Amino acid sequence: MTILVTIFCSVPIIIAGIVKLLLPVPVIWRKVSRFCDFMMYCWCEGLAVLLHLNPHLQWEVHGLEGLSKKNWYLLICNHRSWADIVVLCVLFRKHIPMNKYFLKQQLAWVPFLGLACWALDMPFMKRYSRAYLLRHPERRGQDVETTRRSCEKFRLHPTTIVNFVEGSRFTQEKHQQTHSTFQNLLPPKAAGIAMALNVLGKQFDKLLNVTLCYPDNNRQPFFDMLSGKLTRIVVHVDLQPIADELHGDYINDKSFKRHFQQWLNSLWQEKDRLLTSLMSSQRQNK
Secondary structure, eight states: OHHHHHHHHHHHHHHHHHHHHHHHOOHHHHHHHHHHHHHHHHHHHHHHOOOOTTTTTTEEEEEOTTTOOSSOEEEEEEOOOTHHHHHHHHHHHTTSSSSEEEEEEGGGGGGTTTHHHHHHTOOOEOOHHHHHHOOGGTTTHHHHHHHHHHHHHHHSSSSSSEETTTOOOOOOOHHHHTOSSSSSOOOOOOHHHHHHHHHHHHOOEEEEEEEEOOOTOOHHHHHHHHTOOOOOEEEEEEEEEOOGGOOOOOOOOHHHHHHHHHHHHHHHHHHHHHHHHHHHHHHHHH
């Protein structure tokens, strides 16, 4: 059913995206973008209905107060599973503007979903290893330019930009490969959100620092969601002001870059402690 809902909502979005590509007129672009956002909202509603059909699923949500669909938000979140995107879409669909995700380039080739995300102007990011960048220095900064172009489009109407700043879903293997100093998280990558803040500047009203976990289904939450075995979703939303010192030139200003990374790492330390607390309380209840 999840796949059918996705296909049903993706096809009109893809067609609208082609219209937007063929007729790059600002008035048409704005109307088509609003239509695409409406169809994404329909997708979120469809997913909400499907989750509601699971009688065992319980939501524990904290911090939805004070949100508005008329504001611009930068949302950062830990990334455990593909289920995270479904959770964020369903949870926030009536509280904030439609989510625009920073996505891996590989997702562009997923049938229906990839083209729909392209039509919704979501930025696709190419990840290069350090060794590759040493051989091809011309590729350095390409993700930053992609971020800049996408963020320029989001100036026209209220938007929520979502960035899983770990850059990848958490696994124990990746945790070891990255030599992460966090217990439940991969190291955060700051460039994407720093560029988003630089391009949109004061247009962002708030930062949404979201922490989510699946205490009863930590091993395979997405599969458990599809099979109706997901039993508990815990989400903590921390609404924060965006301080002036978070706006700056991340690429060329080394002092600002260091300060920004320290700020993000401090958020990640707090998030790690919260996740440890949530998971330990679950083990004690068993």
